[in-house]
Amino acid sequence: MALLEICCYGLTCAKAAQQAGADRIELCSAPKEGGLTPSAGVLKAVRKEVTLPVHPIVRPRGGDFCYSQAEFSTMLDDIAFLRDLGFPGLVIGMLNEEGGVDRDKMQQVMRAAPGMAITFHRAFDMCANPLIALEELTDLGVARILTSGQQASAEKGISLITELKQRSRAPIIMAGAGVRLNNLETFIAAGVDELHSSAGRYTPSPMRYRHAGVSMSADTDADEYSRYEVDPQAVTAMKAALTRAVS
Incomplete structure (x- = not known):
């Protein structure tokens, strides 16, 4: 049965995903940036309260994945913090x-995280040659690659995902981006071993007072009175569908 990883933005999301039957959690902050490194407080709380395997993302900013030496130094510090907290893996x-x-830089990451499972995230979808990248990441010893098959969604990229899976015994090829209940059959039929989904929704803020005309976001059209969270019913339904597929 395919393993289901849920992308979670904070402790509440992580606990909801665990209760709903997720197999593993990718822990992030900043959903509108595509996921950044969580705060120390969140990391400590999740490590204490969540028993599922949790792999935090190490990403200091949004945008591209070409990092300066100063940025990389902070990433190594974050990796050391995750290692010392006892997380079993990380995403980078x-x-x-x-x-x-x-x-x-990836060789330095591998040396900095002995014994931790390293997921190479969707930076893979921005690389120039995915087949060469697969060979390089195999040589480096990463545990898995998270990919949409270099397309806007994993469903659209299923052809490359399938090719990567056929070429790779290790690392694991994990499909992610737009993975939902309504397209799970595509990935099941392709024999994908691991699936990554946000299974998310936006819910209204509990605030009754709203100060119109003032925004804290660079995107002035952003709705700052809604919050992103895991939809536990979606996680439960996806897990049930994956279970039925092997029964």
Whole structure:
């Protein structure tokens, strides 16, 4: 049966995903940035209160995945913090200026995280040559690659995902981006081993007072009175569908 990883933005989401039957959690902050490194407080709370395997993302900013030395130094510090807290894995990805895997920095990551399962995230979908990147990441020893098959969604990228799976015994190829209950059959039929989904929804803020005309966001059209959370019913339904597929 395919493993179901849920992307969670905070402790409440992580606990909801666990209760709903997720197999593993990717822990992030900042959903509108595509996921950034969670705060120390969140990391400590999740480590204490969630028993599922949790793999936090190490990503200091939004945008591309070509990092300066100063940015990379902070990432190594974050990795040391996660390692010392006892997280079993982490999620990271780095590219060089030409769109290839930044082998030097990734080698340093592997040395900094002994015994931790390393997921190379969707930086893979921004690389220039996915087949070369697969070879490089295999040599580096990463545990898995999270990918949409270099398309806007994993459903659209299923052809490349299938090819990567056929070429790779390790790392695991995990499909992510737009993975939902209504398209699970596509991934089940392709024999994908691991699936990554946000299974998310936006819910209204409990605030009754709303100060119109003032925004804290760079996006002035953003709704700052809604909050992103895991939909536990969606997680339960996806897990049930995956279970039925092997029964």
